[in-house]
Amino acid sequence: MQEHFQYLYEMLTQVQGYIYPNEIDLQWGLLIVLYPYITGLVAGAFILASLERVFNVKVLKPTYELALLTALAFLLVATMPLISHLGHPERFYEIMITPHADSAMAIFGFVYLWYLMVVLLLEIWFDYRREIVIWSRQEKGLKKWLYKILTLGVTDLSPRTLRWDEKIGYFVTVVGIPSAFLLHGYVGFIFGSVKANPWWSTVLMPVIFLFSAMVSGIALVLVIYMGVSYLRRKKIDMKALDTIAKYLFYILILDFTLEGLDQVHRIYEAEESFEILSLLVHGPLFLTFFIFQIFLGTIIPLVSLGILQLYKPGEMARRTIYFISSILVLFGIFFMRWNVVIGGQLFSKSFYGFTDYKIRLAGSEGLLWSMVWIILPFLILAFLLWLLPPWKKAEAKSI
Amino acid sequence: MKHSRRKFLKKAAAGGSLLAVGIANPFNAIIFASEKPEDPSKPWWGYGIDIEKCIGCGRCANACKLENNVSKEPFYFRTWVEQYTIKNDGEVKVESPNGGIDGFTQTVPEEDIFKSFFVPKMCNHCYKSPCVQVCPVGATYESPDGVVLVDKDYCLGCRYCVQACPYGCRYIDPIEKVVDKCTFCYHRIIKGKTTACIEVCPTNARLMGDLNDKSGELYTFLKNHNCLVLKPHLNTGCKLYYNELNAEVS
Amino acid sequence: MPPQLKTLIPLFILFILAFLIARHFLVPDSFGKEGHYRFESVEDNKEMPMFYAGNEACAECHDKAAEMEYDMHADLTCETCHGPGMAHYENPDNKLIMPRDRSFCGLCHASNNTRKYKLAQVDLEEHNPGMKCVECHNPHLPWEIAE
Numbered sequence A: 001m002q003e004h005f006q007y008l009y010e011m012l013t014q015v016q017g018y019i020y021p022n023e024i025d026l027q028w029g030l031l032i033v034l035y036p037y038i039t040g041l042v043a044g045a046f047i048l049a050s051l052e053r054v055f056n057v058k059v060l061k062p063t064y065e066l067a068l069l070t071a072l073a074f075l076l077v078a079t080m081p082l083i084s085h086l087g088h089p090e091r092f093y094e095i096m097i098t099p100h101a102d103s104a105m106a107i108f109g110f111v112y113l114w115y116l117m118v119v120l121l122l123e124i125w126f127d128y129r130r131e132i133v134i135w136s137r138q139e140k141g142l143k144k145w146l147y148k149i150l151t152l153g154v155t156d157l158s159p160r161t162l163r164w165d166e167k168i169g170y171f172v173t174v175v176g177i178p179s180a181f182l183l184h185g186y187v188g189f190i191f192g193s194v195k196a197n198p199w200w201s202t203v204l205m206p207v208i209f210l211f212s213a214m215v216s217g218i219a220l221v222l223v224i225y226m227g228v229s230y231l232r233r234k235k236i237d238m239k240a241l242d243t244i245a246k247y248l249f250y251i252l253i254l255d256f257t258l259e260g261l262d263q264v265h266r267i268y269e270a271e272e273s274f275e276i277l278s279l280l281v282h283g284p285l286f287l288t289f290f291i292f293q294i295f296l297g298t299i300i301p302l303v304s305l306g307i308l309q310l311y312k313p314g315e316m317a318r319r320t321i322y323f324i325s326s327i328l329v330l331f332g333i334f335f336m337r338w339n340v341v342i343g344g345q346l347f348s349k350s351f352y353g354f355t356d357y358k359i360r361l362a363g364s365e366g367l368l369w370s371m372v373w374i375i376l377p378f379l380i381l382a383f384l385l386w387l388l389p390p391w392k393k394a395e396a397k398s399i
Numbered sequence B: 001m002k003h004s005r006r007k008f009l010k011k012a013a014a015g016g017s018l019l020a021v022g023i024a025n026p027f028n029a030i031i032f033a034s035e036k037p038e039d040p041s042k043p044w045w046g047y048g049i050d051i052e053k054c055i056g057c058g059r060c061a062n063a064c065k066l067e068n069n070v071s072k073e074p075f076y077f078r079t080w081v082e083q084y085t086i087k088n089d090g091e092v093k094v095e096s097p098n099g100g101i102d103g104f105t106q107t108v109p110e111e112d113i114f115k116s117f118f119v120p121k122m123c124n125h126c127y128k129s130p131c132v133q134v135c136p137v138g139a140t141y142e143s144p145d146g147v148v149l150v151d152k153d154y155c156l157g158c159r160y161c162v163q164a165c166p167y168g169c170r171y172i173d174p175i176e177k178v179v180d181k182c183t184f185c186y187h188r189i190i191k192g193k194t195t196a197c198i199e200v201c202p203t204n205a206r207l208m209g210d211l212n213d214k215s216g217e218l219y220t221f222l223k224n225h226n227c228l229v230l231k232p233h234l235n236t237g238c239k240l241y242y243n244e245l246n247a248e249v250s
Numbered sequence C: 001m002p003p004q005l006k007t008l009i010p011l012f013i014l015f016i017l018a019f020l021i022a023r024h025f026l027v028p029d030s031f032g033k034e035g036h037y038r039f040e041s042v043e044d045n046k047e048m049p050m051f052y053a054g055n056e057a058c059a060e061c062h063d064k065a066a067e068m069e070y071d072m073h074a075d076l077t078c079e080t081c082h083g084p085g086m087a088h089y090e091n092p093d094n095k096l097i098m099p100r101d102r103s104f105c106g107l108c109h110a111s112n113n114t115r116k117y118k119l120a121q122v123d124l125e126e127h128n129p130g131m132k133c134v135e136c137h138n139p140h141l142p143w144e145i146a147e
Helices: A002-014 A030-054 A058-085 A108-138 A141-150 A159-192 A205-231 A238-269 A274-282 A286-310 A315-341 A367-387 B002-024 B059-068 B130-134 B160-164 B196-200 B217-224 C003-026 C040-046 C055-059 C064-068 C078-082 C086-090 C102-109
Strands: B045-050 B079-087 B092-095 B113-122 B140-142 B148-150 B206-210 B240-243
Touching: A030 A058, A030 A108, A030 A159, A030 A205, A030 A238, A030 A315, A030 A367, A058 A108, A058 A205, A058 A238, A058 A367, A108 A141, A108 A159, A108 C003, A159 A205, A159 C003, A205 A238, A205 A315, A238 A274, A238 A286, A238 A315, A274 A286, A286 A315, B045 B113, B045 B217, B059 B079, B059 B196, B130 B140, B130 B160, B148 C040, B196 B206, B196 C078, B206 B217, B217 B240, C055 C064, C055 C078, C055 C086
Parallel strands: B045 B240
Antiparallel strands: B045 B206, B079 B092, B079 B113, B140 B148
16 A cells, blocks of 8 residues: 555646546546457457458358357456456456446446356357267377256257257347447446546447457457467468458448548537647647557558458468557557556546556556456367367268 | 327427426526425435635545545545636636645745636536446445445446546555445444545535435535536536535536 | 257246246345345444544533634534544544644645635745745634734
């Protein structure tokens, strides 16, 4: 605690102008930046997977399961930054038992559970049920038991039942798309509905969050697909890669347009808060907003992906450009979340000044823990790929 | 069709006259808290601050910390005092060193000052509180007599209410890790005492009272002064009324 | 019915039932009695300890009016300067504070243009530096200046 006070005294010296005394202690730090970032990756990866299934985009088949498992791996971690930032993490269950109907945050638990249990787990289960049953018969030891549990006792592999897998799985995916929209649009609403904060309070916030989620999720699947192919020393399916990159390009245009519209609207209306927000983006947020989010994270990928739509160089060059663009997009969207969450707290609600935020290394809000929440999904994904390898699906044959 | 149209016109006319009454109402501050609870026999607490009287001694902020066991560190205040200085060139300077507890100095020379005054700040106990609205678990709520309270045994410490408060009146208690804020000294007012801040104010710049009591102290204060609330455009239903509030104050 | 649903539907029902049972035991008793909150919390808030006793409590033993003779400070409550008095009210052996520093008087009376025309102002640096205010001014009768 003394350490925290020391940090606050340091921040006190960084205050410019006037801020309310209670505002020096910035409430939502790095962990809350990660929360919309991770849920966004989930929603985006899921929507990419759904494209293949619902809209029957066959070229995306190689990434379908990979995208689903990526979404699951990140979704399992999505609540961790949230819970660990609470003052009393042991009380988190209250949000499930007494959700306050007026609160934008209250139904997060239910939205999350719906998405996890009704959408993602079910879709993966229906998609893999045939293989799980087969593997539960072929594998040995621990793995056999894991598969046996995962079958949930439904071991029927008759063509009729397999058709049901297909049908219900399709239905779940159809339900899943609005659910994914809900999950992330809703996260945007948590910020967009705070009328006290002019940097957050915009009706476009849920839509912007949604599209940036799609952009980041697609970029993530692209990177993971390339990474996994490299590790498995398999040839990358360039058709799938080109198609994903095309989607990334189109949705990036939409996302950029929406964010641009939001800013143009702000600038044109120039409400009471305009001066302070203008100082904010040109001052404390200049680097993360103009350089990281817009230039590196949006314009460079937009231009490079755009060029590839017109002119197609060799595979190696395309792969490199796709990879770098995706990494830049992921970097840019992280700073988009940063600019929303941290940026919204850097200026005083009195509109008379700014406070400062410095990332600390240790502590539950610190950099080290945040790294854990970023790395953990990849470990979970590695486990899921070991348990449910998409590339072995085709080989699985019933005995 | 014609019938419903006439009905609508009638309604609109009624609405119009209602609005006219509202604007013509001399107690304009009351408009902001117009949706009163139905039972006028129960008290409904509100608060008044006379900026004209405040001398910036910071005794209120000091007493509040002592009465309510608020951390002495200068980052946690249930109430604090701000010194506003509007210079002749139009620049607005605001300061609140340690919430005003250690007093104020005026560094702007007198000839440069157009106007200067102290503004005590505290929870507005809004009737349509954004903080109550956003609490995901019902750990902050408006009591039946109109005081916004915190349930410290139930608060998660999610800090959404701190973000939602437009007035910066909430903080996370550094020891208990739950949210904390002004309670109108609830433990005092229900025993017939006044709040600690009002108790120690040497100039009677602060007062509180029952908004249902038409002859009460607060109601009289609202009638006799042209009171305003902070950030009225946010429509939070503030029940903290300021006399002589300048537009520069936010 | 497909065999998958035969298994999944009971599982989901079981899950929801388990949730409802847990909820039944976890929700605090007084929750929702008046509104969406734990009603007992209002009582908790009422039971916080008091530190300031209030002017009426002082008047039970001390005749402030007689002592201060309606001088400038007569309108002040005792606890404005003497601090929280509940401990003293409950047991007079607990003494109150008697602030004697120049800085304490300066909280109100140090020159500040913001309050210049509202009350007596003194430039603490020029006005008898080094002396305590109370050496000349009786805080209870501030206009009676000692020789």
